[in-house]
Amino acid sequence: MNKWKWIVGTIIAVVLLIFAFIVGFKLGHRIRHIAIIGAGAAGSSAAFFLHKQLLTLGDRDKVEITVYEKESKVGGRAALIHPYNDSKYDPAEIGASIYASVNLHLVRAIEQFGLNPAYRIIDDNHVSYLYNGKTILVDMDNVSSRYNLLSLTRLNMLTETSVHHFLRLYQRNFQLLNGPFRTVAAYVKAIDLKPQLNESGFRFLVNNGVDEMTVNEFVDSLTQGTYGQQVTQLHAVMTIIAMAGRGQSIKGGNYRIFGNHFKSLFSDVRDKITKVDYVQQHVTLFTTNATHLGSSYMKMNIPISLLVTRYRERQNSTNNLNLNLDVESMHFSTLLYPRNERLVKLFSPNYLDDSKLVEIVGSRANIGWIYRKMWYAYPRAPPRNDTIFPPINPDKGLYYVNAFESFISTMETQCVAAHNIIRLFLIDFGYDEKVATLADDYWIDTAI
Numbered sequence: 001m002n003k004w005k006w007i008v009g010t011i012i013a014v015v016l017l018i019f020a021f022i023v024g025f026k027l028g029h030r031i032r033h034i035a036i037i038g039a040g041a042a043g044s045s046a047a048f049f050l051h052k053q054l055l056t057l058g059d060r061d062k063v064e065i066t067v068y069e070k071e072s073k074v075g076g077r078a079a080l081i082h083p084y085n086d087s088k089y090d091p092a093e094i095g096a097s098i099y100a101s102v103n104l105h106l107v108r109a110i111e112q113f114g115l116n117p118a119y120r121i122i123d124d125n126h127v128s129y130l131y132n133g134k135t136i137l138v139d140m141d142n143v144s145s146r147y148n149l150l151s152l153t154r155l156n157m158l159t160e161t162s163v164h165h166f167l168r169l170y171q172r173n174f175q176l177l178n179g180p181f182r183t184v185a186a187y188v189k190a191i192d193l194k195p196q197l198n199e200s201g202f203r204f205l206v207n208n209g210v211d212e213m214t215v216n217e218f219v220d221s222l223t224q225g226t227y228g229q230q231v232t233q234l235h236a237v238m239t240i241i242a243m244a245g246r247g248q249s250i251k252g253g254n255y256r257i258f259g260n261h262f263k264s265l266f267s268d269v270r271d272k273i274t275k276v277d278y279v280q281q282h283v284t285l286f287t288t289n290a291t292h293l294g295s296s297y298m299k300m301n302i303p304i305s306l307l308v309t310r311y312r313e314r315q316n317s318t319n320n321l322n323l324n325l326d327v328e329s330m331h332f333s334t335l336l337y338p339r340n341e342r343l344v345k346l347f348s349p350n351y352l353d354d355s356k357l358v359e360i361v362g363s364r365a366n367i368g369w370i371y372r373k374m375w376y377a378y379p380r381a382p383p384r385n386d387t388i389f390p391p392i393n394p395d396k397g398l399y400y401v402n403a404f405e406s407f408i409s410t411m412e413t414q415c416v417a418a419h420n421i422i423r424l425f426l427i428d429f430g431y432d433e434k435v436a437t438l439a440d441d442y443w444i445d446t447a448i
């Protein structure tokens, strides 16, 4: 009897085990693991959108999301440093430093996370100039004293029109008809920015009634300050973005917009991704008690900023004019209390050694703390006739958010591209397209 009990008991236990195994196996298969590589603007917003969409769809527990990041902080190229690595001094942005009020993801995140937009306090004698490597051309707060008013008005109009085209991407009805996008070319067509993509900023603006001097000097200084590329080399979409970039930054660092929740190991999937040529940009921060710029920059008080145009160099390719063009832009902070020093931020295409810094502030001034960082900052973005971009969806189950970067490179557009990818992902994994679009409280229902 005992023997039979033991045999029946064993059979029941084995059946239960097989049943548990099958159920467990099936359940196990219902859990999907999603890896997001990089916790910059794109990766952290992709994680955020995916989490939110799944919550709305009631399936959050079926997906495990892991964000892999090689740095100890989120934010990617939205990054900060404190002078002297000492938190008693206000930090400086060393990467993407501003956002605009039309950057709806960023504005929404700033509100949701209770972040504080920072305004710069500017002291007397602190002005912003446009420099051509030899002479100061104009005070940037008074550009109409040098450039044709009609041209400046045209610039504003052309910027506003392109921004309006772009803002269609946030509208629910537009997205129901056109999105999500499986290629960057589909984006370009849907928001009708092909003419701007096909031409350099210079050609596009001049063809649309802006005079050459304004483009060659004023707009060139903005494309160089923003994207490290000359207005003759950059496509007109990115040129216009450089002009739309009057904005503000977040107190305590723009990286805060992207949260600080993900820390893990870094892993690499680059072999599936088309190589994109990025512009190397060097950021050099240093502190100094200088009150004047060095004599090679003319006898001049420390400005707030010096933006540079390469127009004279373009005209005279041998540089026998001895132009001072090693630095693309300079920004000076107010005094760092209690030190009698300012923080200077330089962007340049090449490494700036200590002797260059001495040349900039003159040998009589002291240089305190120095920090250098090289970024692969922005994709090289020449005008292009073709609309072949890196693939958004290079392989089954593999999505490349930054395929969008060669079209438009900003923090905001990384969020736009991430949201699009989460919708593609949900559709590819079996959710109804309309459900995936409408599940979201993301869209704007009225025209902007």
Ligand SMILES: CC(C)=CCC/C(C)=C/CC/C(C)=C/CSC[C@H](N)C(=O)O
Pocket: 095, 096, 097, 098, 099, 100, 102, 103, 159, 162, 163, 166, 226, 237, 240, 241, 242, 244, 245, 246, 247, 408, 409, 410, 411, 412, 413
């Ligand atoms: C397509 C057009 C013309 C506009 C789209 C609106 C948009 C994305 C504007 C961004 C303006 C801006 C803040 C420019 C500053 S440069 C970008 C910044 N460094 C960043 O990485 O976000």
